[in-house]
Amino acid sequence: MCSFFCPFMSHGSVVGVLEAVILRSFGPEGGQVLFTRDTGQAMLSRSGTHILRALHLEHPLARMVVECVWKHSTVTGDGSKTFILLLASLLRKIHTTASREPHVSHSYNSLEAAEAATARHLADKLLAFALKELDDLIAMEVAPHGRCVSWEDFTAEMHSPANHYVQKLLASFFHMRLGYVHCAFISELTCELLNHWKCIDNLPYFALQFLKDNFPAIHTPVSGFPITSSRLIEGQVIHRDFATPYPQTDHQPIKAVVFTGYLQPRLLNTGDVLEVGCGGTEERSIVDFSAWTERSLQCLIANLQSLGVSVLLSVVKQSAAVLALATQAEMCFVDCVSEDELSLFAQLSGATPISDCWRIEPEHIAELTFCRPILLGPHRYENMPFFSLTCKATHLHAKNYLGTIHTSHLQTLVADVFIIRVKVKPYSLIICGSGEGQTDQYACAFQDAIRMLFTTWEPIPATGTTAAKRTVQSDKRTSSYTHVLTDSSTCTSSNLNPLHKCVLQPGCIMPAGGTFEFLLHHALLKLSHSCSASNDTNIGVPVSRLLASALLSVPKQIYSHSPGQFLQTRTRHNAIFTQDMGLESVSCKYELLLAVLQCVTSLLRVDTILRTHTALHTQSLADTSWESTEDEAEN
Amino acid sequence: MAASGGEPDFEWEPPSEAEMKVIQARRERQDKISKLMGDYLLKGYKMLGDCCDVCGTILLQDRQQKKYCVSCQELDSDIDKDNPALNAQAALSQVRERQLAAQSPAPSQTPELNGGPSNGQPSVSVPQPRPEHCEGAAAGGRALLPPPAVPPPPAEAVLTKLRWATTQLQGAASLEASIQLCSLITSCANSLRSLKELSQ
Numbered sequence: 001m002c003s004f005f006c007p008f009m010s011h012g013s014v015v016g017v018l019e020a021v022i023l024r025s026f027g028p029e030g031g032q033v034l035f036t037r038d039t040g041q042a043m044l045s046r047s048g049t050h051i052l053r054a055l056h057l058e059h060p061l062a063r064m065v066v067e068c069v070w071k072h073s074t075v076t077g078d079g080s081k082t083f084i085l086l087l088a089s090l091l092r093k094i095h096t097t098a099s100r101e102p103h104v105s106h107s108y109n110s111l112e113a114a115e116a117a118t119a120r121h122l123a124d125k126l127l128a129f130a131l132k133e134l135d136d137l138i139a140m141e142v143a144p145h146g147r148c149v150s151w152e153d154f155t156a157e158m159h160s161p162a163n164h165y166v167q168k169l170l171a172s173f174f175h176m177r178l179g180y181v182h183c184a185f186i187s188e189l190t191c192e193l194l195n196h197w198k199c200i201d202n203l204p205y206f207a208l209q210f211l212k213d214n215f216p217a218i219h220t221p222v223s224g225f226p227i228t229s230s231r232l233i234e235g236q237v238i239h240r241d242f243a244t245p246y247p248q249t250d251h252q253p254i255k256a257v258v259f260t261g262y263l264q265p266r267l268l269n270t271g272d273v274l275e276v277g278c279g280g281t282e283e284r285s286i287v288d289f290s291a292w293t294e295r296s297l298q299c300l301i302a303n304l305q306s307l308g309v310s311v312l313l314s315v316v317k318q319s320a321a322v323l324a325l326a327t328q329a330e331m332c333f334v335d336c337v338s339e340d341e342l343s344l345f346a347q348l349s350g351a352t353p354i355s356d357c358w359r360i361e362p363e364h365i366a367e368l369t370f371c372r373p374i375l376l377g378p379h380r381y382e383n384m385p386f387f388s389l390t391c392k393a394t395h396l397h398a399k400n401y402l403g404t405i406h407t408s409h410l411q412t413l414v415a416d417v418f419i420i421r422v423k424v425k426p427y428s429l430i431i432c433g434s435g436e437g438q439t440d441q442y443a444c445a446f447q448d449a450i451r452m453l454f455t456t457w458e459p460i461p462a463t464g465t466t467a468a469k470r471t472v473q474s475d476k477r478t479s480s481y482t483h484v485l486t487d488s489s490t491c492t493s494s495n496l497n498p499l500h501k502c503v504l505q506p507g508c509i510m511p512a513g514g515t516f517e518f519l520l521h522h523a524l525l526k527l528s529h530s531c532s533a534s535n536d537t538n539i540g541v542p543v544s545r546l547l548a549s550a551l552l553s554v555p556k557q558i559y560s561h562s563p564g565q566f567l568q569t570r571t572r573h574n575a576i577f578t579q580d581m582g583l584e585s586v587s588c589k590y591e592l593l594l595a596v597l598q599c600v601t602s603l604l605r606v607d608t609i610l611r612t613h614t615a616l617h618t619q620s621l622a623d624t625s626w627e628s629t630e631d632e633a634e635n
Numbered sequence: 636m637a638a639s640g641g642e643p644d645f646e647w648e649p650p651s652e653a654e655m656k657v658i659q660a661r662r663e664r665q666d667k668i669s670k671l672m673g674d675y676l677l678k679g680y681k682m683l684g685d686c687c688d689v690c691g692t693i694l695l696q697d698r699q700q701k702k703y704c705v706s707c708q709e710l711d712s713d714i715d716k717d718n719p720a721l722n723a724q725a726a727l728s729q730v731r732e733r734q735l736a737a738q739s740p741a742p743s744q745t746p747e748l749n750g751g752p753s754n755g756q757p758s759v760s761v762p763q764p765r766p767e768h769c770e771g772a773a774a775g776g777r778a779l780l781p782p783p784a785v786p787p788p789p790a791e792a793v794l795t796k797l798r799w800a801t802t803q804l805q806g807a808a809s810l811e812a813s814i815q816l817c818s819l820i821t822s823c824a825n826s827l828r829s830l831k832e833l834s835q
Binding site for chain 2: 016018033
């Protein structure tokens with residue numbers, strides 16, 4: 001049974017509902033949403049992604065929109081509420097334009113069908129316009145009003161202006177996400193973390209990419225403490241306790257190896273068949289086999305001892321015999337370490353994990369400066385269910401703690417061509433929060449901040465069309481080029497080569513509070529005027545105006561409490577860098593616009609929603625068809 | 636985006652004033668519905684993939700698995716016939732009536748746009764606060780009504796309108812016109828009642 005519905009009104013209403021949900025949390029004066037569960041857990045959040053994903057949504061369009069928002073947020077880390085606002089505003093404008101001037105070149109069954117087709121057409125045009133011309137427009141008209149902060153300048157000194165801007169950018173991000181009380185402290189902590197992880201002699205944003213990819217292993221959430229107890233610790237924290245009693249450390253470099261498999265062959269796996277006593281003259285029993293495995297284990301441990309290895313890390317849980325032998329040999333043993341942490345350990349130490357424990361090469365051995373346990377809070381840690389029981393009596397939870405690695409090298413693969421080795425001193429971030437939910441919020445905020453920074457400094461490559469266009473129109477725009485060159489003196493000199501120029505300079509930031517939207521609005525209107533004046537193409541005219549008017553919905557919401565300030569900011573957009581509204585990243589805004597336009601196009605392409613009686617799984621397709629025929633027969 | 640290439644199969648005209656009113660009112664109603672649904676979602680209701688059979692709004696389901704339609708069960712359900720947002724005929728007749736009212740010498744009362752027989756008080760006092768509903772004929776050439784504590788003149792005006800409506804009703808041919816006139820009579824009666832309460 002399928003149901004046909006008017007999709008156009010439905011898009012608007014679904015997105016309108018989502019807009020109504022997030023509207024009260026939007027902006028610097030937005031409120032927080034309190035989530036409660038039946039178990040009594042409560043959590044406060046202002047994050048748009050959290051709010052939207054917590055809603056119970058069965059409507060397919062709503063789920064599609066939330067999915068788009070979530071995917072965008074995993075890339076840029078910010079802007080999920082703005083996404084919904086822009087989406088709703090665009091759909092409304094498209095609807096208005098389509099109902100005013102429906103495309104009547106084809107024959108349609110009804111006015112609604114004509115409107116829907118017009119809307120689809122408009123959305124496609126908008127997306128095409130955005131992909132082709134928007135980055136140029138932003139680079140020419142909007143970015144010059146901002147400032148380019150280069151990553152190299154950031155990493156130089158603590159009190160350089162670049163540091164100040166980055167900290168301000170982070171502070172406004174955390175202000176919007178977590179509130180104004182702790183945003184300064186958290187942004188300082190993040191700057192400190194970035195400073196420690198910066199890699200010299202390397203691509204500027206590589207540190208950000210590394211942090212972004214390895215964040216789960218780099219941070220440790222600890223509940224039960226105020227956020228101001230958060231700090232950085234030298235070295236990597238492995239979130240497991242020692243399986244063997246911890247021996248005293250020497251002062252020499254400590255050697256460690258990582259095992260991915262089982263050291264002692266397991267006897268009782270399901271499906272295993274153990275043939276005992278075949279191929280030999282004597283009778284063999286399973287007891288002999290166990291004795292043989294233990295002897296081989298002793299040889300292995302002796303081998304490790306001869307190599308000077310004193311710390312063993314393992315992905316899987318090892319048997320009691322292994323642990324006993326390790327204790328006897330005075331080796332630290334940590335098992336059930338997560339894959340993320342082990343991969344980070346491998347990257348930092350340069351040691352590859354051992355899969356075959358009989359072949360231990362020098363490249364498998366890592367050298368550590370220190371290795372000690374650390375107590376991080378009284379809270380029971382969820383990802384270690386076994387050891388929480390043993391630690392419950394003392395209410396303490398010790399975690400293993402690996403120190404800095406003097407001779408560590410960070411291996412990177414750059415452009416799939418060559419490997420760079422850089423010295424780095426790893427630091428871990430301890431994030432404290434009053435409850436589990438709050439700590440999780442803070443951890444997500446940190447991660448999103450790093451994603452946002454990465455998007456800001458990631459160079460956006462010029463597409464072929466924009467590069468070609470630039471050479472054709474370069475004479476028209478040389479004046480703007482020189483303006484860009486003289487204004488942002490901290491920019492790199494890659495502007496001079498237009499063909500290889502990145503359209504948007506990485507690290508471009510500008511005042512928050514709707515400045516970007518106002519500037520782009522004016523730029524789009526200017527473009528539409530010039531296009532209509534020169535009769536160049538009539539493609540860009542209505543869509544640029546449509547986009548321009550849709551963009552204003554964002555600052556309108558920001559200043560919904562004070563319309564006077566809205567008008568003032570709109571006229572005074574040339575007065576930049578007022579200290580109160582904070583900073584935001586231009587690249588993130590650009591990515592947001594593209595994502596919204598792509599979402600609009602996908603939404604408007606939906607014609608019909610087919611409702612099926614049973615869930616469609618690939619395995620049970622035969623069953624599904626049988627059941628549906630049965631339903632049809634009943635009908 | 637004008638029609639390009641080929642003969643259009645149907646004539647498209649820009650929407651008339653009444654239709655614009657309908658569109659505007661429909662949008663406002665939609666915004667109201669969205670806001671209500673948003674509040675319910677934040678309370679833990681589930682948004683279903685079904686639409687209401689009556690009004691086409693998306694259905695919600697509460698924790699007890701009961702389905703709930705915001706527009707049918709919460710917004711005024713007695714406005715379906717009188718509300719020009721839902722009935723284009725009602726909008727057209729409203730425009731016609733306003734034109735008629737502009738011709739008549741006595742200050743006239745326009746029926747409520749949003750409500751049918753809702754509180755008569757706002758319809759007696761100055762309609763100026765809502766110019767978008769009462770533009771055109773209704774606003775033209777009308778003096779401000781005196782404060783509600785006093786007046787024979789408003790009561791007189793309402794009575795005149797009531798009498799006119801009754802006479803019109805006697806001669807009304809179409810069902811729609813009759814319904815409109817009845818609602819006008821109801822609102823006039825309510826206004827009179829409110830006026831009497833105020834004067835006491």
